[in-house]
Every structure is written in C-alpha cells, then in structure tokens.
Amino acid sequence: MSKKAAPRLAVTDLQHKYGDRPVIEGLTFTLRAGQAIALVGPNGAGKTTVLKCIVGAAEPAAGKILLDGLPIDERAEAVRRDVATLLDDLDFFPDLTAAEHLDLLARAHGNSSPEDLVDTTLHDIGLLPAADQLPGSLSSGQRRRLALATALVRPRKLMVLDEPEARLDTGGVQWLSDRLLEEKKSGTAILFASHDPALVETVADSVVTLTPLP
Amino acid sequence: MSAADGPVRFDPSDFGTIPSSRALRSWMRTTRRQHADRSFWEIFEDVYLVLFTLAMVGATGGNVVRHLNSNAATCTSWTCGQLTSWLPWIVMPLLLATTIRVLLAVGPVSASRATGFWLLATPVNRASLLRPAYRLVIASVAVIGVVAGAVIWALLGEPWFDVIEAAVLIGALLVCAAVATVWAQQTTRRSKWALRVSDVLLAAAVIPAVFLAFRPGEDRFTNHIITSTFTVRDAGGLTSGQLYLLLLCAMAVVVGVVLAVLASRTLDRLGRISVIAGGELLAGLAGAASSLDVSMLGDVIAGRHWRLKGRVRSRRGRGADGAAIVHREFHRILRWPRRIAVAFGLLVVPYAVHGAGFHVLVPIAAAIAGFIAVRPMLDGLRTACRSTGLVRALGWDLRELRVVMAVVPGLFTIVWAACAYPAVGSATSSFAVAAAVISGTVRQASARPPSYAGPLVTSPMGAIPPGLFSQPARGFDLLVLCLAPVLFNLSSLWVVVIPSVVLMLMFAVRPKTA
Numbered sequence: 001m002s003k004k005a006a007p008r009l010a011v012t013d014l015q016h017k018y019g020d021r022p023v024i025e026g027l028t029f030t031l032r033a034g035q036a037i038a039l040v041g042p043n044g045a046g047k048t049t050v051l052k053c054i055v056g057a058a059e060p061a062a063g064k065i066l067l068d069g070l071p072i073d074e075r076a077e078a079v080r081r082d083v084a085t086l087l088d089d090l091d092f093f094p095d096l097t098a099a100e101h102l103d104l105l106a107r108a109h110g111n112s113s114p115e116d117l118v119d120t121t122l123h124d125i126g127l128l129p130a131a132d133q134l135p136g137s138l139s140s141g142q143r144r145r146l147a148l149a150t151a152l153v154r155p156r157k158l159m160v161l162d163e164p165e166a167r168l169d170t171g172g173v174q175w176l177s178d179r180l181l182e183e184k185k186s187g188t189a190i191l192f193a194s195h196d197p198a199l200v201e202t203v204a205d206s207v208v209t210l211t212p213l214p
Numbered sequence: 215m216s217a218a219d220g221p222v223r224f225d226p227s228d229f230g231t232i233p234s235s236r237a238l239r240s241w242m243r244t245t246r247r248q249h250a251d252r253s254f255w256e257i258f259e260d261v262y263l264v265l266f267t268l269a270m271v272g273a274t275g276g277n278v279v280r281h282l283n284s285n286a287a288t289c290t291s292w293t294c295g296q297l298t299s300w301l302p303w304i305v306m307p308l309l310l311a312t313t314i315r316v317l318l319a320v321g322p323v324s325a326s327r328a329t330g331f332w333l334l335a336t337p338v339n340r341a342s343l344l345r346p347a348y349r350l351v352i353a354s355v356a357v358i359g360v361v362a363g364a365v366i367w368a369l370l371g372e373p374w375f376d377v378i379e380a381a382v383l384i385g386a387l388l389v390c391a392a393v394a395t396v397w398a399q400q401t402t403r404r405s406k407w408a409l410r411v412s413d414v415l416l417a418a419a420v421i422p423a424v425f426l427a428f429r430p431g432e433d434r435f436t437n438h439i440i441t442s443t444f445t446v447r448d449a450g451g452l453t454s455g456q457l458y459l460l461l462l463c464a465m466a467v468v469v470g471v472v473l474a475v476l477a478s479r480t481l482d483r484l485g486r487i488s489v490i491a492g493g494e495l496l497a498g499l500a501g502a503a504s505s506l507d508v509s510m511l512g513d514v515i516a517g518r519h520w521r522l523k524g525r526v527r528s529r530r531g532r533g534a535d536g537a538a539i540v541h542r543e544f545h546r547i548l549r550w551p552r553r554i555a556v557a558f559g560l561l562v563v564p565y566a567v568h569g570a571g572f573h574v575l576v577p578i579a580a581a582i583a584g585f586i587a588v589r590p591m592l593d594g595l596r597t598a599c600r601s602t603g604l605v606r607a608l609g610w611d612l613r614e615l616r617v618v619m620a621v622v623p624g625l626f627t628i629v630w631a632a633c634a635y636p637a638v639g640s641a642t643s644s645f646a647v648a649a650a651v652i653s654g655t656v657r658q659a660s661a662r663p664p665s666y667a668g669p670l671v672t673s674p675m676g677a678i679p680p681g682l683f684s685q686p687a688r689g690f691d692l693l694v695l696c697l698a699p700v701l702f703n704l705s706s707l708w709v710v711v712i713p714s715v716v717l718m719l720m721f722a723v724r725p726k727t728a
Binding site: 056 | 226227229230231232233241242245246249326327328330331332333335336337338340402482483484485486487523524525529
C-alpha cells in the first residue's frame with residue numbers, strides 16, 4: 001500500500017474530558033488505507049473513549065477527526081456506509097436469528113440478495129450450525145463471533161474495533177488475526193483497541209500507547 | 215448451501231442502491247411473521263381485552279369527571295373560587311415543565327440498542343427510520359395534553375365549552391413543547407438550555423402555589439372571586455374571553471401542526487447515541503412498570519443520573535460502625551442537591567392546600583408531599599435491601615442496617631414536618647405526618663421485588679407472582695394507617711399512639727430479601 005495515499009483517518013490533537021477530568025489529551029495519529037493501528041494501554045487509559053469519539057458515540061472536548069479529509073459525523077450517510085464499528089453497544093433483536101441479523105445488515109447496506117454472502121460469512125466465522133438460533137440461545141462467544149461477522153457483510157473502508165479478541169477462544173483469536181490481515185490486504189484501514197500482545201504484534205503496523213492521565 | 219469456499223471476499227458490486235426504510239421494515243415484518251408463535255385470534259383476544267379495559271376505564275372515569283364537574287359548577291364556596299383562580303396558573307407551567315423534562319429524559323425520539331446498531335448505523339435514511347417513533351411521541355403527548363386539560367378543567371367545574379378549549383390549548387402547547395425537545399435533542403447544548411427552561415417553568419408553577427398558600431383569609435376575597443367566576447358562566451352564548459380563547463386554540467393547533475411537520479424533516483440530525491440512550495431508559499422503565507415496582511422506576515432514573523454524572527469528588531468517611539454508615543448516607547444524600555431543593559419546594563403543597571381552604575386534607579397532602587420528598591433519600595437502603603452481597607460485605611443484619619440507613623432521612627423528615635407544622639396545625643398531627651412519611655418510605659424502599667421464581671398465580675394476564683398488584687401500594691398502606699386517627703378525628707392520644715406503634719413494629723421486623 002502506498003504511503004503517499006491520503007490518510008483514511010486523521011486524528012489531530014484529540015481531547016476528551018469526563019466532567020472536569022481530562023481522559024485524553026493531545027492525541028494525534030493518521031491511519032492510511034490498508035494499515036492497522038492498535039490502541040494499547042491499561043484499563044481506564046481511554047482506548048474505548050478514543051474509539052467512541054471517532055465513531056461519534058462520544059463528543060470530543062477538542063481536536064479534529066477527519067475521514068478521507070472530511071470531518072467525521074456519524075449522521076452522515078457516507079460515514080455510516082464506510083465505517084464498520086464494533087463497540088460495546090451491540091444488541092440483538094430477540095426474535096431474529098443469527099442469519100437473519102446478518103441478512104438484515106447486508107440488505108440495509110444495499111445488497112438485495114445477500115443469502116450467499118451471509119452463508120459464507122457464517123461458515124467463515126464458525127457460526128453456520130447456529131444460523132437458525134435466536135440470540136438468546138447463543139453463547140457469549142457465539143454472540144461475539146456474530147458481532148464480528150457484522151463487519152464482514154457490509155462495505156467498509158475503515159474498521160473500528162474495541163477489543164475484538166474479547167471472549168473468543170484460542171482458535172477464534174487466530175481466525176480473527178488472519179481475518180484482519182486479509183482485510184488489510186484488501187485495503188481496509190483498521191483501528192482497534194486490544195489487550196492481546198500477540199494480536200497487536202501480528203496485525204498492527206503502528207501502536208498508539210495510551211496512559212491514564214492523573 | 216454455497217458457503218465454505220474460504221473466507222468472505224468483499225465485492226463492491228454486491229452492494230447497490232440503499233433500500234428505503236419502508237422496504238427494510240417490510241422485510242423485517244415478513245421475516246418475523248415466519249416465526250410468530252401466536253395465532254391471529256390470540257392477538258385479537260389481547261387487543262380486544264385492552265380495548266375493552268380502556269373503554270371501561272374511560273367510561274367510568276368520564277362519568278366520575280362529569281359528576282364532579284356538575285358538583286363543582288354549582289359550588290359557591292370560597293375554596294372553589296380559590297381553586298378556579300389559581301390552579302390553571304399552577305397546572306399549565308407544571309405540565310409544560312414535566313413534559314420537557316420527561317421527553318428529554320427518554321429522547322424524546324428513541325430506539326432500542328438493537329435498532330441503533332442494526333438499522334440506525336446503516337446508510338438507510340435515518341429520518342425515515344425514526345419517523346414512526348417521532349409520530350408516536352407527538353401523538354401520545356397530544357392525547358395526554360388533551361386528556362389532562364379536559365380532566366383538570368372539568369374538575370374545576372368549568373362549562374364544557376371551556377373544558378374543550380382548555381383541553382385543545384393544552385394539547386397544542388404540549389405538542390409545541392414536544393417539538394422543541396426534538397429540536398433540543400439534536401445537540402447537547404440545546405438539551406441543557408431546554409432543561410433550564412423547564413426549571414424556569416417549574417419555578418413559575420411554584421409562584422402561584424406560594425401566593426395561594428400565603429393569601430390572607432377568606433373573608434376579604436370571597437365576594438370578588440365568586441362574583442367574577444360566575445359572571446362569566448351566566449352570560450349566554452360566547453363571551454369575548456371565550457372567543458379570544460377559541461382564536462388562541464386555533465392558532466396553537468396550527469402552530470403545533472406546522473412545527474411538528476418541520477421537526478419531522480430534521481430527524482436525520484439526531485445522533486444515534488441520544489436516540490439509543492432514551493430507548494435504554496424506556497426499556498428499563500418498561501421492565502420496572504411491568505412488575506408494578508415504583509421503586510424500581512426510581513432506581514432506573516437514579517441509575518441513569520449517576521451514569522451520566524460519571525464522576526464526583528470522593529469524600530473520606532468518619533467514625534466507625536453505625537456512625538460511619540450514617541455519615542456516608544449523609545454525604546450521599548448531599549450529592550444530589552436538586553433532590554433536597556425539590557424536597558423543600560414540596561413544602562408548598564400543604565400550605566397551598568391550607569391556603570385554598572381544604573383544611574381537612576392538609577395532613578394527607580402533607581404526608582404525600584413528604585413521601586415524595588423523602589423517598590429518594592432512601593436509595594441507599596433500597597440498594598442494600600436488593601443486594602444480599604452488599605449486606606454481607608457490610609457485616610450487618612439487614613434489620614439493623616435498615617434502622618441505621620433511615621437515620622438521615624428520618625432527621626430530614628422531622629425537619630420537613632416541623633416546617634409544615636404551621637399548615638398542618640397541631641403538634642400531634644405533625645407527628646403523625648412525620649411518622650407516616652418515614653414508615654411509608656422505609657417500607658417502600660425495603661420492599662422485596664416480586665419473584666417469578668416461586669409459585670405463581672394464574673390470571674388473565676398469564677402467571678403472575680402473588681402480591682404483584684399490592685406492590686404499588688406498599689408504603690402508602692402504612693402512610694394511611696398512621697394518618698387514620700387524624701383523618702377520623704380521633705383523640706390526640708390515638709394520633710400519637712397508632713403512628714408510634716407502626717414505627718416501632720416497622721423497625722423491629724427484619725425486611726425480607728429476594
């Protein structure tokens with residue numbers, strides 16, 4: 001991937017506060033197409049907050065966040081089309097099966113006959129036997145896999161993932177690692193927060209280390 | 215199945231035109247119908263039951279209101295005149311303030327987390343996705359406004375033409391307020407301003423209540439008010455005032471409709487997070503309401519308040535054993551100053567009832583206002599009673615813990631009852647009011663939640679735990695018991711003895727846990 005390409009995501013001097021307490025100060029980085037940046041740091045360092053600011057789930061106190069050179073706004077159609085997000089705000093419709101959830105998402109992104117895509121994705125993520133199960137009957141790990149699958153049945157230029165390895169078994173983490181490398185190859189930019197050094201080592205091109213502010 | 219040929223490859227040509235929200239909803243409806251577990255007739259039976267219940271309640275309520283209206287219309291007493299003059303000025307800003315605050319708490323446009331992730335985060339037109347929820351909010355507010363306006367003005371004994379005018383005007387005003395909250399929901403700054411406006415309206419509602427509470431005696435004003443009230447009613451046809459009000463109603467309706475249409479075009483400016491936050495709160499409230507648990511409703515609102523607050527300054531504890539818990543409770547209560555301000559603001563209720571001339575009702579009004587004032591201060595006890603782990607960690611018996619955690623709210627109740635003493639009128643009645651408030655609030659706060667794990671009772675609504683329907687009355691039963699000697703005008707001895715016995719028994723018994 002050419003290093004001269006315009007950054008897919010540019011974060012400049014990002015600041016965020018909880019009340020009067022600063023959580024993030026002066027965070028700056030750029031992420032290009034086909035690159036992956038990992039946010040690492042101890043609990044409470046602000047990793048999730050950074051991701052939330054980027055996807056519009058939290059309001060930064062200051063700073064600029066640009067997606068393809070334009071200020072990012074989750075209300076804009078382009079952002080909703082191009083940014084695949086996996087934070088902790090995922091919930092399921094209790095009366096739609098795993099396959100129907102993915103089907104719905106693919107259709108909402110403009111795929112009018114996504115049956116093959118959904119089946120392939122379910123197989124890829126190891127959920128094909130659970131395709132007809134309702135979310136309430138899925139295990140915690142299966143729900144996590146389904147959540148990860150949401151990023152694969154839609155167009156994406158940027159993936160924003162918060163601890164994608166959480167609740168996955170060893171095989172699942174290996175699959176995730178391979179999958180993210182595939183995504184990079186296909187030109188997707190990836191920003192993820194992680195506590196797994198092996199995943200960071202394998203996938204990330206750069207690492208942004210956050211430390212809790214006093 | 216065409217799967218299993220390796221990992222998913224992203225092919226942009228798979229993704230074409232973004233579907234309309236209508237098409238997506240239609241797909242969801244069709245999909246859901248495929249695994250519906252109830253037949254059409256079962257759904258029809260439920261709908262019929264709901265409509266029949268609504269019709270019964272509406273007919274009964276309507277009859278009661280009609281009866282009270284005709285009674286109030288012939289009322290020539292000083293107190294009726296007082297209410298007719300002052301109540302509208304209290305009710306209007308109070309309704310507006312409540313509407314703004316409640317709507318901003320739940321959105322007003324809201325959606326579940328699932329909808330937020332699976333639909334609102336997609337490129338499908340957001341305004342179109344949110345429009346059904348928006349329409350539901352506006353329609354609900356309009357209906358609530360019309361019903362509230364009609365009931366209040368009917369109870370004041372106004373002619374039915376005036377009642378309809380007032381109902382339409384209040385409905386339209388509330389719709390305008392609802393539209394304003396939709397506009398405010400679009401940015402945090404606007405929401406803060408809207409909350410300030412609601413505070414101003416709340417203060418505006420308190421001012422006439424204070425006037426009512428501290429007006430001079432009835433002799434000076436009787437003739438003026440009764441005359442002015444009934445002069446208008448006796449005039450045949452429409453008076454100029456009624457015509458003016460009619461014009462105002464028409465204008466308010468037009469403005470309401472225009473604003474509602476304009477606001478519906480700006481729904482795409484709503485952030486996903488603000489929409490989901492309201493949906494989460496509504497889901498919590500619906501869960502609490504389904505178990506008829508008033509305390510849980512309070513828990514949901516308080517929980518959200520503290521989540522939004524996020525951070526407060528830690529304070530060191532003081533003392534040991536019970537003193538430490540009392541000290542901690544004191545600081546915890548001080549942490550939400552608004553509640554204390556509202557609690558003292560509620561003192562206006564007994565004074566207003568007294569000022570309006572309903573002397574017999576002052577103790578019960580004082581006790582209910584005191585209950586509303588003190589109950590939020592018992593959140594700590596409520597948390598302890600619902601968490602066996604916390605009780606175990608504190609190392610106390612729950613009965614002792616209940617006594618200790620009721621100390622600060624109890625002291626506040628004494629201060630509050632002392633402040634209400636001039637309106638209540640006697641020391642023994644004030645004691646009964648204080649006892650009613652503390653015993654009622656403590657009983658409600660330490661109530662066991664309904665358990666679906668034990669034996670259930672068959673009902674037309676399905677299996678329900680025994681005691682579910684008595685849940686909302688919990689606490690108010692002791693309140694009424696303590697006040698019974700006052701209401702039945704028994705001797706001072708009984709007015710002191712009965713509440714004392716209730717208090718002693720209340721704190722002697724160990725609360726049951728879930």
